[in-house]
Amino acid sequence: MTAFDAELPEALAGERLDRIVAMLCDVPRSVAGELIDAGEVRIDGEVRTRRADRLDEGQRLTLDVPAGPEELTVEADPDVPVDVVHEDEHLLVIDKPAGLVVHPGAGNPTGTLVHGLLARYPEIADVGEPFRPGIVHRLDRETSGLLAVARTAEAHAGLTELLRVHDIVRRYRTLVWDHVTEPRGQVDAPIGRSTKDPTKMGIVVGGREARTGYEVVRRYDEPVPVTELVCHLETGRTHQIRVHLRGIGHPVVGDPRYGGVRQTLPAPRQFLHAEHLAFRHPVTGQPVEADSPLPADLREVLARLS
Incomplete structure (x- = not known):
């Protein structure tokens, strides 16, 4: 990581924040957007999480810039487990275990799924971005289940487009606190970086659109009231299911970040599993x-x- 601290020049006044970060820090615009979403970008000392914000000349931009492609090396690691449930010449579907990080980043330079994929499928090294080759969507470290990986540039572009137009079926199984009364419903609420804690996401005015559908599978009474749900993602924001379910008063059991840990029902991790993935091959x-x-x-x- 490299620290960046500079005043906005006149030539970039009025431009979007994501374009400014990309140009000044010499990173792809997609990376600039992720830095903004993650709460890493500060303007005059204040965290900004809206990519479309316009800046004025003289405002001070500070952030830590990730290593550029020429500095990044992601080595293949055959010791990382890779459970492949679908494979063809263009793409894979992987069943990720809980505890495995999808791609390298701050605090996780080695031992990720990407390192294991490179050992088995070295051709993905040139597909997508250098530090996350082949990856088009992610699962949190402690979320288990299915995700698609591109083996070719054509598949990468096609999968990215399917995600953009919400044409991939992603179904998750979860357990939440208390009884969800309605048999089914949808949470339609924007998600962005929390203004109180930049390490968390939250339902915030001006956040990115996010929609999560849910259906009740079963309600339990003992030893505590909880509800088993299936959730359907229409969008794919960071921590979306966890944030939305907490927002309606039903945090995910075992989720330490969003209020789901209670001694009355211990859980080894957040109860969230990506159980079904379906799409038309791009x-x-x-x-x-x-x-x-x-x-x-x-x-x-x-x-x-029970």
Whole structure:
């Protein structure tokens, strides 16, 4: 990481924040946008999380810039497990275990899924961005389940477009606190960086649009009231399901960041599993569909309920 601290020159006055960060820090605009979303960009000492904000001449921009592609090296690591549930010449579907980070970043320079993928599929090194080759969407470290990985540039572009137009079915299984009364519903609320804690996301005015559908699978009464849900993602914002469910008063069981840890029902991790993934193949047009059974650690939590 390299620290950046400079005043905005006259030539960039009135430009969008993401374009300014990309130009001044010499990073792709996608990376600039992610830095903004993550709360890493400060203007005159204040965190800014809106990519479209316009700046004035003389305002001070500060952030830590990630290493450029020429400085980044992601080495293949055959010791990282890679559970492949679908494979063809253009793409993969991976079943990620809980505890595995998807791609390298701050605090996780090695031992990620990307390192394991490079050992088995070295051709993905040139697909997408250098520090996350092949990756088009992510799962949190402690979320298990399915994600798609591109093996070719054509598949990468196609999967990215499917995500952009919300044409990939992503279904998650979760357990939340208390009884969800309605049998089904949708949370439609914008998500952005929390103004109180920049390490968290929240439902914020001016955030990015986000929609999560949910359906009740089963309500439990003992030892505590909780509800098993399936959730459907229309958008894919950081921590979306966890933030939305907390926003309606039902945090995910075992989620330490968003109020889901309670001693009355211990859980080994946040109860969130990406169980189903379906889309039309971006190159061949054929349907691709995969399912992942609930892992043993989460099944054990359900076994304690009645």
